[in-house]
Amino acid sequence: MSTAAVHSLWTTAADPITKIPAPKIEYGQLSPTLIVLGAALVGVLIEAFLPRKSRYYAQVFVSVVALCAAFAAVVGLASDGYGTTKAHIAAMGAIAVDGPSLFLQGTILLAGLVGLFTFAERRLDPAAHGNRVDSFAAQAASVPGSDSEKAAVKAGFTTTEVFPLLLFAIAGMLVFPSANDLLTLFVALEVFSLPLYLMCALARRKRLMSQEAAVKYFLLGAFASAFTLFGIALLYGYAGSVSYARIAQVVDGTITNIDPALANTMGNDALLLLGSALIVMGLLFKVGAVPFHMWTPDVYQGAPTPVTGFMAAATKVAAFGALLRLLYVVLPGMRWDWRPVMWAVAIITMLGGAIVAITQTDIKRLLAYSSIAHAGFILAGVIATSKDGVSSVLFYLAGYSFVTIGAFAVVTLVRDAGGEATHLSKWAGLGRRSPLVAAVFAVFLLAFAGIPLTSGFAGKFAVFKAAADGGAAPLVVVGVISSAIAAFFYIRVIVLMFFSEPKPEGPTVAVPSPLTMAAIAVGVAVTLVLGVAPQYFLDLASQAGVFVR
Amino acid sequence: MNPVNYLYLAALLFTIGATGVLIRRNAIVVFMCIELMLNACNLAFVTFSRMHGNLDGQIIAFFTMVVAAAEVVVGLAIIVSLFRTRHSASVDDASLMKL
């Protein structure tokens, strides 16, 4: 860099800025996020001002209304054509309002709503001192087993803060897949991650594990976001901007007016490759791809099960949305660089998740590994780099998220004296005791396994088809093989539930309130509808399959 | 001085931070190392901002600080509650869940 150039920079920067244009914000198009964020703030206020007794109802009410309203807003935007013809970049280039954003936002909102139902469930545990309790600690700050905890339980404290936390997380997730510059991406990442870290620590039972999960999730998550941030810095260094469109232009080499002062760093491919690899790594951490998956089983096991369900579904949707946008909007110009790498990641993710799951003995860990394997399948669709690839991933995510929440909701029902009985040996003979619950869980497992007539099959078929169309036939073969391996452990659970003799002092199945029932019912309904008559949703996904640049 | 050197410094700090995460046991120290990594990023942003001659990088650095602060709030809360339960802040002690 020449001194003259530097000097000119200094002088430019030293000039007083006379006119800062007011940003133009399309509030209407951002309304889903804004509604949720607003509701979250209202939730905070509720915590501050309402009496303890009425907080629960108020929070649930506000949350449900907000999520419904936000979903309505998404539907309204989509029907106005924002997903297709009127798709554009809003909020001064920070947020993209287009098909994939709207589709994923809708999915996240519905998943959040269903997840909320499981958060609000208060009938599973026996009432403590006459107070109904949910899955969350009475007072998170009290030390487990201490007198203060007992006092908190006795006083009927509940951590109703989870509802605003949930809303904040959802708001972050809504922004994440529609972020159109790297800064927004990073902020959204933190906005949805931080509440999740907290919620992980809030379990009522097994608090040690819960806290451990939170610590692990937090440290590793922060570690990963540091990498992401560094990647963002490098990409910024490469392109001189954090805007997706601008970076894409630089990558493509189509940028018109290059400031000569930037010539030195701009277009430095090392920066591009390093930066994009680190950002992708951060996203792969969130979707739980091997080798960035190791937090998944521990956190899934330790977190309160409703949180696990929500996290497993919604985080994956948001993270895959962001990954898609990054790869399809920012980095299509270098797909010959990232495709082989992603191939490798997809393969080890599919195989690794499936293989390690075989020997799991805890149902929540098992589902965690299963979610890793599924991340691999979805990655296969991501790699397709075609419009079909996008829509197949969207469809897969929609189907998968409801199955996941439903499955974890069922997990909350099977309880013994220590709370949820998550060890697989306790699930023996469940089919005898409560055929209906076992059958429902079997449906979810079959959907995970990708048996025809379930959403799992339709999704897997869509993803593999897109991958094969995109020239990734070997990936399909690996996918098929790992599906076979995965089938083994799903079936093992079914065997256990239906064909093993029930243990005499086995767990009981709690009768849930309509909230959890609704969550499970929605899961089953979506599973079957997307399995038997997926065309409407495939249409939706394929209309939504185009990113705006 | 050539601003590229700041980049090298940033990379160095980032690596030190990452190494600290990998080798230190105390959760607080680990967390501090992560903060170090974030600040390394900030340095890189500011440097690039200087090199590119636009202010985006500097603004981002502010955002990063805010985010880091938020992380501190959440992180310390979690770590402190763990410490109060276990009377230990060692991340290695928190290994109930494995395999």
Next chain:
Amino acid sequence: MSFPLLTATAALPAVGAVITAAVPAARRTAAKWLALLVSLATLALAVTVLVRFDPDGARYQLTESHAWIKDFGVRYELGVDGIAVALIALTALLIPFIILAGWNDADPLETGSRRWRPTQGFFALILAVEAMVLISFEATDVFVFYIFFEAMLIPMYFLIGGFGDRAHEHGEAAASTQRSYAAVKFLLYNLVGGLIMLAAVIGLYVVAGNFSLQEIAQARASGSLHMATNTERWLFLGFFFAFAVKAPLWPLHTWLPNAMQEATAPVAVLITAVVDKVGTFAMLRFCLQLFPEASKWATPAILVLSLISIVYGALLAVGQRDIKRLVAYASISHFGFIIMGIFAMTSQGQSGATLYMVNHGISTAALMLVAGFLISRRGSRLIADYGGVQKAAPVLAGTFLIGGLATLSLPGLAPFVSEFLVLVGTFARYPAIGVIATFGIVLAALYTLVLYQRTMTGPVKPEVSAMPDLRARELVVVAPLIVLLIFLGVYPKPVTDIVNPAVKQTMSDVHKTDPKPSVEAAK
């Protein structure tokens, strides 16, 4: 629009399954009767299909076509040719007998939870399997076929793992372990096969752009759809693998003995007489039509494998100590014949193979169901636990013998005709293979007669001396099957008339003509 007869045929048992499953726990008997009535009504519909099918008409008849999943290029397309009609009739015919034979198999030992309804489940699952098998036979869209081909594993899996023979030498816990092992093995084998087929199905879509059997076959015939040689071979192998697991062909067979051994006899019949037929049927319909060149390319290898199946299955049947396992290995041997007939690429072979599917269904049903009655009386599957049953229960022994004779393809009984056609058809093109396969008939006699001798003849064992003879319900199950075996042995023309035109079409699909006799003048 005309009445969707094919859909109705498959939908009726499906609906019946749902309703049966919903019958309250206390109304067990009602569930049984309901299932039986539904299966009979399905049979009536199947007979209607049979009557309305015109053997000399278009290739696919009673067709239905509706849009289903546009994005996957999938249409809900049904249609039947002669081969499918024959198998639909077989399936619809056997299910009532299976239900009747399993009448008491699923009565709960103790009343568990209020919601525990094994009996309802058992009959509902059987009807569900029927529905899926029927629609597999009817589908002319590869995807539709695939979906039900795979989905039928699930009810089948529960039938195998959930219901077993009552008494067991090692107690109920051991039995349940073995059962679930068998069920898991069944499911995994077939699932792996199905998943590999899934890869091929996707590959087919990438190449062809849709799943319509007729469209693809026409496009291939007219040359508008070109498949690279290697692509065709890989796709063929993907399809064939799944069907070979299902059929089952050596060395992919080991799930069958376990499954048949552990399942109750009616379920074992359901597996081997009905469900497995989908595999061999699909070879004829999909492998040969979609990939004619690859089929011809693979023929030598497949013939050798089927030959191994024939001899190996029979030899292993000789070595078995468990009645049901023995029948299972015998079935493996018979499936070897069926596959051999299909890939001999002669009209005798393929007509014979189709006829064999029907006949094997009936004959195995007869043998296995009687074996089930026998086992339910003594509470043991071991051959060594029997002896002299003939004295105590002559009718049971007699029907068992006829079932056995059908299994060894005694002339005059139905399987003979088909087995001979397969042998002739194979011999015409591959004399050496035909001759070796003929050894199978000696081995078949060996295992059947050894089984009969050890169980039915000789001094009467004390445990069997008080064994009751066949009851009325059991006779109602067995007698019609035996009548059918004799009828189709003496007069198989009704079946061959339906099958022949379809086989002719298949032969022209693979561009093969029958070898000509060396002395032409004799004709």
Next chain:
Amino acid sequence: MENLIALLIAAPLLGAAVLLTGGRRLDRVGHWIGTLLSAASFVFGLILFVDLLGKNAEHRTLIKHLFSWVPVAGFQADATFRLDQLSMTFVLLITGVGSLIHLYSVGYMEHDERRRRFFGYLNLFLAAMLLLVLADNYLLLYVGWEGVGLASYLLIGFWQHKPSAATAAKKAFLVNRVGDMGLSIAIMLMFTTFGSFAFGPVLSHATQASEGKLTAIGLMLLLAACGKSAQVPLQSWLGDAMEGPTPVSALIHAATMVTAGVYLIVRSGAVFNAAPDAQLAVTVVGAVTLLFGAIVGCAKDDIKKALAGSTMSQIGYMVLAAGLGPIGYVFAIMHLVTHGFFKAGLFLGAGSVMHGMNDEVDMRKYGGLRTYMPVTFITFGLGYLAIIGFPGLSGFFSKDKIIEAAFAKGGTEGWILGGAALLGAAITAFYMTRVMLMTFFGEKRWQPDENGNEPHPHESPRVMRIPMIVLAVGSVFAGGLFSIGDRFLHWLEPVTGHSEGHSPVSAWTVTGATMVCLLVGVGIAWAQYGRKPVPAVAPRGSLLTRAARRDLLQDDFNHVVLVRGGEHLTRSLVYVDHTLVDGVVNGTAAGFGGLSGRLRRLQNGFARSYAVSMFGGAALLVAATLLMRAV
């Protein structure tokens, strides 16, 4: 008239169906139903015979097409019957002897609680046997062929509670199956050669096919014949088949079924005529068997097994004759018919003896029975004279012609075959005399059995005596009736063809030599068993005798090579299936399980090691991306 052909089969078939499904209420009349329907069939046969006699020799073929049986492109098997002189002969033999034996069985099986079923099986046999000889194509013949096998199986194992009977039945069926394999392959060969397997097309075009194919077809037909007719090497089942009730041995394992092989060869004459190598094989098999059976017959103490050896041997004669070509066909059939009479008679006699002796079969425990059962003695004696070829009786005419024809073959072969036939005649005389002497002459040798029941030999009831008498009459006169004026020759000639041979020795020389042989055989037997008392326990005997007692070690060979070898094979295959075929799959599963267990350990619970994995992953990701660009 053609419809009668169908009725011919339908009558016994109806009987079988009614008797086997009728249930207990038919127990009292079942046997009469069976006998009646058998007799009805015989009557139909007679009507048809008279009808045929009324026609010209060329028009004595009736064809009845019933329905199209297996119509598959190019493969047309019809249910069509052909009644010509050859099948007519068989029809009369089968239904005639069959009806007599039905009658006999009414008495013989009187005390068996499963008599109804027995008659059902007998009727089933008649139907199958008639189908065999009336079929107009080989596939339909095959149905009858296996049908008689089934009936034979059921009847040999009729006393199922005896393990030996059940085993014998199974063995018979299995050995027959080996033969059936030959028939299957022969039919397949015909189909690929001629495009058909109906008698008409195959036999009329036989000369157009290559000799190699025809030889193959001929050899396969021979294999089939060996199985059914108990010829070496598939003869081992016949001796064991004597486990069945004696009427069964008489009807199936002497008079009718076992001769089906001869029928098959004669029927396929056109094929054999054009395949000299196959013919040679047939004659060799016939010659070997006639000696084999005779030798075995000499050594057996069990009266039925001795007779079974004799049956084998006599069928050997027939096969030998059939192998000689047109010159021998007629005599093969003639011997078959006469043998049907005298061998059935002999067996019924043996049955009558057993009936009177508490089912004792060991001839060493008989002796001097001629006084106790005179009718049996006389009828048995006449049968004996017939079989050894006493001049003027049936066996004399038919056997003599065969020996003549064998010599007429010419060359070394002719001498060897003729010599074998002559030797056979001598041995026949020996073993039959032995049976006669041990049973009816000498001192009584029976003892009370372990329960103290001493047998009280007595004559059989009339219902059993009548068939014996009728058959004895046939044994005496049938040969003469057929031979005088060459009636039988002219009757069969249109079907089988005939050629006169040019024997190197004159007919009278052959007759003379035969007589000498006969006398020698009888003389030796008299010297051994007539002059000296018969020991109650068999002496150890020479090596040959001991071998002959064990059916010339055939069973031992089978046991060691086939049974043991087979057991080892199946056992090792079961092992292979379990460990190897299944093991590969289970091993794969276990492999994944092990891999899983190992990979699982990476998840060690320490957040820092997770961070290492992430860090390493990030490094790999970066390195790989950079590498991709570099490549």
